[in-house]
Amino acid sequence: MTSTPERARRGAPPRTAFLLAQVGAEAADRFAERVAALGLTPREAGAIRVLGRRQGLSQRELAEQLGTVPSRLVALVDELEAKGFVVRERSEGDRRNNVLTLAPDGERMLARLREVAEAHQGDVLSPLDDDEQVALAALLAKLAAASSFPPDGHPGFRR
Amino acid sequence: MTSTPERARRGAPPRTAFLLAQVGAEAADRFAERVAALGLTPREAGAIRVLGRRQGLSQRELAEQLGTVPSRLVALVDELEAKGFVVRERSEGDRRNNVLTLAPDGERMLARLREVAEAHQGDVLSPLDDDEQVALAALLAKLAAASSFPPDGHPGFRR
DNA sequence: TATTGTTATACTCTATAACTATA
DNA sequence: TATAGTTATAGAGTATAACAATA
Numbered sequence: 001m002t003s004t005p006e007r008a009r010r011g012a013p014p015r016t017a018f019l020l021a022q023v024g025a026e027a028a029d030r031f032a033e034r035v036a037a038l039g040l041t042p043r044e045a046g047a048i049r050v051l052g053r054r055q056g057l058s059q060r061e062l063a064e065q066l067g068t069v070p071s072r073l074v075a076l077v078d079e080l081e082a083k084g085f086v087v088r089e090r091s092e093g094d095r096r097n098n099v100l101t102l103a104p105d106g107e108r109m110l111a112r113l114r115e116v117a118e119a120h121q122g123d124v125l126s127p128l129d130d131d132e133q134v135a136l137a138a139l140l141a142k143l144a145a146a147s148s149f150p151p152d153g154h155p156g157f158r159r
Numbered sequence: 160m161t162s163t164p165e166r167a168r169r170g171a172p173p174r175t176a177f178l179l180a181q182v183g184a185e186a187a188d189r190f191a192e193r194v195a196a197l198g199l200t201p202r203e204a205g206a207i208r209v210l211g212r213r214q215g216l217s218q219r220e221l222a223e224q225l226g227t228v229p230s231r232l233v234a235l236v237d238e239l240e241a242k243g244f245v246v247r248e249r250s251e252g253d254r255r256n257n258v259l260t261l262a263p264d265g266e267r268m269l270a271r272l273r274e275v276a277e278a279h280q281g282d283v284l285s286p287l288d289d290d291e292q293v294a295l296a297a298l299l300a301k302l303a304a305a306s307s308f309p310p311d312g313h314p315g316f317r318r
Numbered sequence: 319t320a321t322t323g324t325t326a327t328a329c330t331c332t333a334t335a336a337c338t339a340t341a
Numbered sequence: 342t343a344t345a346g347t348t349a350t351a352g353a354g355t356a357t358a359a360c361a362a363t364a
Contacts, residue, residue, distance in 0.1 A: 012292035017186050017280035019299040024183015026306050027176055060322065069356070074324060096322040096363050121176035127305035132298055133171035139287065139295045140178040146286035147185050219345060228333070233347060255340045255345040 027124050034116045038109070043068075044080055045113055051086065051102050052110040058097040085109055186283050193275045197268070202227075203239055204272055210245065210261050211269040217256045244268055 028042075035045045043066070050065045051057065059077060063070045077100065080086035085106035091097035102110065125133050187201075194204045202225070209224045210216065218236060222229045236259065239245035244265035250256035261269065284292050 010289045012280065012284055012296040014277070014280070016292065016296040016299065017190070017283045018276070019296070019303055020283070021183045021187040021190065023299050023302050023306065024180045025187065028180040028184065031176070031180065058322075070323070071325085071357085072355075091322095094322085094364070098323070117177070118173070121171065121173070124176045124179070124302070125171055127301050128298065130169045132301070133175065135294060136298045137171040137175040137178070139291055139298070140175065140182050142286050142291070143182050143283075144178055147182065217345075229346070230334085230348085231332075250345095253341070253345085257346070 027120075030124065031117070031120050034120050035113070038112060038116065039083075040109075040113075043076060044085075047076060047080060048085060048102065048106055048110050048113060051100055051106070055101045057100050058091070059100065060097075062100060080106070186279075189283065190276070190279050193279050194272070197271060197275065198242075199268075199272075202235060203244075206235060206239060207244060207261065207265055207269050207272060210259055210265070214260045216259050217250070218259065219256075221259060239265070 032042045035042055038045075040048075046066055047062060050062060054065075057065070059073045060070050063073045066073075077086060077088055077098075081088050083105075084103055087101045087103050089099045089101075091099045125136070128136060191201045194201055197204075199207075205225055206221060209221060213224075216224070218232045219229050222232045225232075236245060236247055236257075240247050242264075243262055246260045246262050248258045248260075250258045284295070287295060
């Protein structure tokens with residue numbers, strides 16, 4: 001009877017889930033560093049990203065997209081407005097709502113964020129050759145599809 | 160001249176590094192939930208894990224292993240001692256040092272943590288078949304080898 | 319009455335640096 | 342004087358709930 005090493009023969013080795021969290025956190029940290037060099041917190045970067053894709057969101061809607069609570073958005077939008085990246089206006093239709101849009105400087109910052117994200121990815125994945133990178137992307141996509149999290153929520157945008 | 164989609168043909172698709180951080184954070188969150196069900200914070204779980212492997216550490220050494228600062232360990236060890244998982248004694252050789260060891264309950268908790276980690280991994284990797292799990296493990300190991308972080312530091316042990 | 323944004327409050331974490339006791 | 346552990350303090354970040362304006 002083969003008893004002891006039976007389970008070890010199939011599936012991933014023991015610490016794989018741990019490694020996944022560790023490598024993911026490391027990637028998030030390094031992205032945060034790059035973003036900080038642009039004078040942004042990860043959360044601010046996330047807000048700009050979301051607004052770049054869906055202009056005119058209310059604060060409530062943006063909070064939902066970012067996976068945070070509306071009251072936390074006040075200071076965040078204050079900051080982004082002060083830096084000239086975001087415009088906050090009262091909605092004409094429903095004057096309780098704020099309409100959030102990217103200012104021209106915000107559009108420019110979004111473009112730089114895209115460059116930074118690309119450089120960051122090249123850096124993070126550089127230990128892998130092209131085939132391995134494609135394989136990793138496919139595996140992660142499969143895991144992400146099974147898991148349900150907010151589209152632009154968690155990762156490096158938490159701190 | 161093929162100009163535009165040239166870069167897209169090799170390497171990972173655009174949001175792979177982002178996905179890595181996202182999936183990794185999700186895994187860490189789910190592990191934290193399981194650990195909380197045992198009445199532990201991720202940090203406490205990390206401390207028990209480290210002490211299980213290297214008994215007799217001083218608080219300074221444990222702090223280094225966990226990637227934190229010594230002053231933060233005081234409350235952590237207080238808590239683990241109160242729960243009966245860790246024993247804190249003055250060192251005979253150098254009476255400035257504390258010698259940290261796992262109490263019997265700590266050993267039992269460590270065994271439960273190992274079970275929880277195994278169940279967690281099975282859960283996290285369940286969307287993948289066995290071959291895919293092995294492939295992912297290899298890719299992550301390659302990334303981890305290239306990156307340098309503390310052995311038991313970061314991942315879910317931050318909060 | 320319900321909802322949006324805002325503010326206020328209290329609470330948790332954390333870092334930093336004093337402090338003590340040993341060496 | 343230097344080091345391990347501890348304690349104190351102050352700061353950042355957060356959640357929660359109260360609040361004002363609008364619907």
